[in-house]
Amino acid sequence: MAHPSLRSAVTALLQTNRLVPLRSDAEIVAETERNYRWNFAVNLLDTSAFLFGASFFSSSTMAPLFVSKLTSSPLAIGLVAVIAQASWFLPQIFTANLIERVPRRKPVVVRLGIFLERLPMWVLVLSALVATTSPPLALLLFFIGYAWHGFGAGMIGPAWQDLLARCFPVERRGRFFGIATFVGTAMGTAGAALSIWILKRFEFSINFVYIFTIAALSMVFSWCFLSLTREPVPPPRLPHQNSREFLSKLPEIVRRDHNFRRFLIARSLMALGNLGTGFVTVSAIQRWQVADSVVGVYTAVYLLGQTMANLAFGFLADRFGHKLPLELGALASVLAFGLAWLAPAPQWIYVTFFLLGINVGSTLVSGILVALEFSEPERRPTYVGMANTAVGLVSIVAPLLGAWLAGADYGWLFAVSAAVNVAALAAMRWWVREPRWAATVQV
Numbered sequence: 001m002a003h004p005s006l007r008s009a010v011t012a013l014l015q016t017n018r019l020v021p022l023r024s025d026a027e028i029v030a031e032t033e034r035n036y037r038w039n040f041a042v043n044l045l046d047t048s049a050f051l052f053g054a055s056f057f058s059s060s061t062m063a064p065l066f067v068s069k070l071t072s073s074p075l076a077i078g079l080v081a082v083i084a085q086a087s088w089f090l091p092q093i094f095t096a097n098l099i100e101r102v103p104r105r106k107p108v109v110v111r112l113g114i115f116l117e118r119l120p121m122w123v124l125v126l127s128a129l130v131a132t133t134s135p136p137l138a139l140l141l142f143f144i145g146y147a148w149h150g151f152g153a154g155m156i157g158p159a160w161q162d163l164l165a166r167c168f169p170v171e172r173r174g175r176f177f178g179i180a181t182f183v184g185t186a187m188g189t190a191g192a193a194l195s196i197w198i199l200k201r202f203e204f205s206i207n208f209v210y211i212f213t214i215a216a217l218s219m220v221f222s223w224c225f226l227s228l229t230r231e232p233v234p235p236p237r238l239p240h241q242n243s244r245e246f247l248s249k250l251p252e253i254v255r256r257d258h259n260f261r262r263f264l265i266a267r268s269l270m271a272l273g274n275l276g277t278g279f280v281t282v283s284a285i286q287r288w289q290v291a292d293s294v295v296g297v298y299t300a301v302y303l304l305g306q307t308m309a310n311l312a313f314g315f316l317a318d319r320f321g322h323k324l325p326l327e328l329g330a331l332a333s334v335l336a337f338g339l340a341w342l343a344p345a346p347q348w349i350y351v352t353f354f355l356l357g358i359n360v361g362s363t364l365v366s367g368i369l370v371a372l373e374f375s376e377p378e379r380r381p382t383y384v385g386m387a388n389t390a391v392g393l394v395s396i397v398a399p400l401l402g403a404w405l406a407g408a409d410y411g412w413l414f415a416v417s418a419a420v421n422v423a424a425l426a427a428m429r430w431w432v433r434e435p436r437w438a439a440t441v442q443v
Contacts, residue, residue: 053218178314309361329362
């Protein structure tokens with residue numbers, strides 16, 4: 001049982017001791033509309049600063065490059081992909097029940113987020129500082145900071161996604177997120193250009209000290225903007241349930257909701273199809289001896305594809321739902337890994353990263369927002385947690401399988417990745433119904 005002083009501190013931190021005024025649905029809608037422009041602006045700035053910073057420790061380019069300077073082990077490269085893909089998704093079902101019981105989502109995202117998601121970035125700076133004097137220690141510090149940041153983000157993930165759902169009506173969520181990620185990834189492209197200059201201008205590891213410091217500072221600025229969000233807080237409607245009761249009801253949801261179950265399978269196949277993502281950069285380095293600065297160009301092209309996809313898929317999702325962007329993202333992955341497998345020259349890898357960026361754009365916009373539309377509002381964290389944790393479980397296996405295949409042959413790795421994405425595309429296209437039109441509840 002928690003100590004009373006600890007319980008009091010958590011209560012104050014999450015503001016559960018503040019009463020929620022009883023208001024009608026119409027009053028909540030009016031408040032949402034009244035603060036729409038403000039929330040659009042501050043969350044646009046938050047997303048832009050966050051994605052600018054994220055470009056400096058990209059799991060597809062910068063993070064594998066840094067790790068490859070410290071070790072030649074394919075398993076270590078695979079671990080980068082495991083953390084990047086699983087850490088955000090995996091913890092969410094374990095925090096969803098707590099988040100549903102907390103009336104306000106903003107304190108979880110802002111007050112816990114500063115410790116769980118933002119501060120760990122400074123550990124990456126420390127790892128770069130010791131990289132030349134103690135590579136094993138630098139590798140350990142890198143993975144500690146990288147995992148701390150990733151799992152921390154995953155723990156508060158359902159609260160952040162539900163905060164967005166509260167602030168933006170369903171018919172405008174795609175538009176907001178598309179524009180926000182468009183601006184953010186455009187800034188990330190500028191960040192990639194800056195990282196190219198830093199990699200050329202400075203020797204290892206001082207170049208990564210600068211790169212990781214910029215990333216950490218960007219996360220701080222992002223958090224400042226996020227803290228300005230004005231959250232419309234509806235009155236609580238769900239009865240209290242402990243963790244055992246909560247977890248015992250999850251299988252019933254999967255059995256009862258056939259469309260959601262099929263979505264979980266299709267979405268998991270899409271996650272499994274990423275088993276080769278973390279190895280494209282390393283494959284290009286080993287196959288064609290591309291320079292470090294070229295890796296920075298890969299990041300820029302990758303973000304360019306993501307930028308274009310973010311904007312297009314945001315507006316597309318508002319009109320047609322989120323299933324179509326996910327299908328197009330899976331198709332882009334099929335083409336990307338097919339090209340990585342068969343590319344006759346290093347120049348073709350630019351197209352591979354552009355297509356991978358399109359895939360990330362689809363999952364960043366629609367992969368996040370689609371789960372919000374399968375349930376009634378009060379159960380959104382549960383559905384979000386289930387969807388993302390399912391992806392997280394697969395994302396643990398995928399990079400490890402990728403590392404095993406990479407140890408044998410990169411061609412086999414990319415061929416298997418393309419084949420799995422073909423299966424994911426078929427499942428999402430012909431097996432899953434668009435939840436916005438299939439649902440009978442308000443979202």
